[in-house]
Amino acid sequence: MWIAENWKDYEVIDTSSGEKLERWGKYLLVRPDPQVIWSTPRNHSGWKKRNGNYHRSNKGGGEWEFFHLPEEWTIRYRELIFHLKPFSFKHTGLFPEQAANWDWFSALIKNAGRPVKILNLFAYTGGATVSAAKAGASVTHVDASKGMVNWAKENAASSGLADAPIRWLVDDCVKFVEREIRRGNHYDAIIMDPPSYGRGPGGEIWKMEESIFPFLTRVSYLLSDKPLFVLLNSYTTGLQPAVLSYMMNTVFTTRFGGHVEAQEIGLPVTESSLFLPCGASGRWIS
Numbered sequence: 330m331w332i333a334e335n336w337k338d339y340e341v342i343d344t345s346s347g348e349k350l351e352r353w354g355k356y357l358l359v360r361p362d363p364q365v366i367w368s369t370p371r372n373h374s375g376w377k378k379r380n381g382n383y384h385r386s387n388k389g390g391g392e393w394e395f396f397h398l399p400e401e402w403t404i405r406y407r408e409l410i411f412h413l414k415p416f417s418f419k420h421t422g423l424f425p426e427q428a429a430n431w432d433w434f435s436a437l438i439k440n441a442g443r444p445v446k447i448l449n450l451f452a453y454t455g456g457a458t459v460s461a462a463k464a465g466a467s468v469t470h471v472d473a474s475k476g477m478v479n480w481a482k483e484n485a486a487s488s489g490l491a492d493a494p495i496r497w498l499v500d501d502c503v504k505f506v507e508r509e510i511r512r513g514n515h516y517d518a519i520i521m522d523p524p525s526y527g528r529g530p531g532g533e534i535w536k537m538e539e540s541i542f543p544f545l546t547r548v549s550y551l552l553s554d555k556p557l558f559v560l561l562n563s564y565t566t567g568l569q570p571a572v573l574s575y576m577m578n579t580v581f582t583t584r585f586g587g588h589v590e591a592q593e594i595g596l597p598v599t600e601s602s603l604f605l606p607c608g609a610s611g612r613w614i615s
Contacts, residue, residue, distance in 0.1 A: 330593045330604055333428035338404035343376070343600040345369045353413055353421065354404045356380040360419045361391070364606055373600055383419040391419065403487065406431075409459050410487040412480065422454045422480060426594045426607035427522075430560055431460035433612065434518070437558055438464040441517075445557060448509075448516040450502045450548075451523045455481025457560075458495060459488050461520070467494035469516070473527075475499045501529050503540075506547050515553040518560075525565040537565040545580045556585055559613040562594075573611030587615040 340352040344365045350373060351358050357375045359382040380398040385391040393415055401414045406428055413421045438445050438461060445466040449458050454477055458470045462485065472478050478499050485495060498505065502523075523544070527535040545561070552559070559581055561573055570591035577589045591611040595604040 330595045330606065331429040331433075331610065332595055332597060332604060333426045334597055335432065336406060336425060336428060338406065339425045341596045341598045341605055343369075343371065343373045344598055344605055345371050349605065350375050350379070354402055356398055356402065358415070358421070359383070361385050362605070369601070381415055383415075385419075390417070408463055408488065409456075410484070411454070411456065412483050412487065414480075423456060424453075424607070426596050427456055427562070429594050430562070430610055430612075431457060434520070434558060434560060435460055435464035437518075437614075438466045441557055445517045446515075446553070447518045447520065448551060449520045450506070451521060452481065453477055453522060455484050457520045457522070459485050459490055461518075462490050462493040462495055463488065466518070467496075469496045469498065471498045471500050471502050471505050473499065473501050473529075503529060503533070503535070503544065506544070506551065510547065510550050514551065516551055517553050517555065518557045519548055519551065520560045521548070522562040537563070537568060541568075542576055542580075545576060549580050549584060552581075552585065556587075556615050558615065561611045562608060563610070564608040568609065570609045570611065573609055577611045577613045581613040585613075585615060587613060589613050 338354050341349055342352055343350045346368045347361055347365050348359050349362045357379045359379045380396050382394045383391055401412055403410050403412055411423050415421050447461050447466045447468045449468055449470050452458055452470045452472045458468050458481055461468050470481060478497050525537045574589050574591035582589055593606045594608055594610050595606045598605050
């Protein structure tokens with residue numbers, strides 16, 4: 330498991346009975362987590378002194394309950410500053426476990442010894458974008474949500490990257506990839522964080538298990554003659570690291586050489602000294 334263990338402003342304090350107690354800066358949040366199938370004593374005082382609690386509904390979805398929590402605040406990771414805003418489906422605007430990947434590809438970019446051009450697809454609020462830009466890469470950031478792209482711009486500006494070589498695009502990622510292939514554009518590295526399920530602008534259905542392999546095949550045509558890496562993240566139940574490895578070896582290693590590593594990603598839990606799994610990542614390295 331790749332562990333995001335270098336946070337100072339974020340912490341999973343405890344987990345129990347389908348929920349996790351987290352510290353985001355100076356604020357405590359309780360959020361549901363389907364991985365937490367164990368029941369352990371809730372001895373930490375934060376469970377009762379939380380500033381926000383997301384309650385799931387039996388009908389699907391849920392709602393936030395706030396206790397002296399601002400509408401927006403920021404936390405820092407290394408030299409990066411991220412804006413947090415609790416919103417629908419328990420989200421805050423950041424997936425802290427992804428810091429394990431940010432550190433990994435930032436080192437690759439810094440050690441590349443050449444300019445690195447990166448495409449970030451399904452780019453959300455730009456955690457990977459600002460990490461790559463801070464490491465010295467030029468980045469094309471693509472997400473279908475205008476609100477998420479604007480949020481990512483805020484994170485970039487707060488992190489001192491307002492004038493960094495980042496191209497911000499509000500676009501359907503599948504259609505964008507097809508247009509880039511026709512244009513003959515290429516990238517040295519590609520980052521993807523696709524959703525489990527989604528709909529395109531024309532009603533096209535994206536279902537991770539059915540859509541991801543043909544999408545990876547098309548994405549491979551966007552790699553440059555000297556590609557550096559490809560990162561694929563999955564939060565879809567059933568797409569285990571071994572599945573990511575098999576797909577990425579089939580698409581990228583057979584064509585470009587290199588090798589694939591795939592593991593769960595996770596976060597340390599302070600109270601138990603154990604690790605909470607938070608998804609999976611596949612990394613192709615040239």
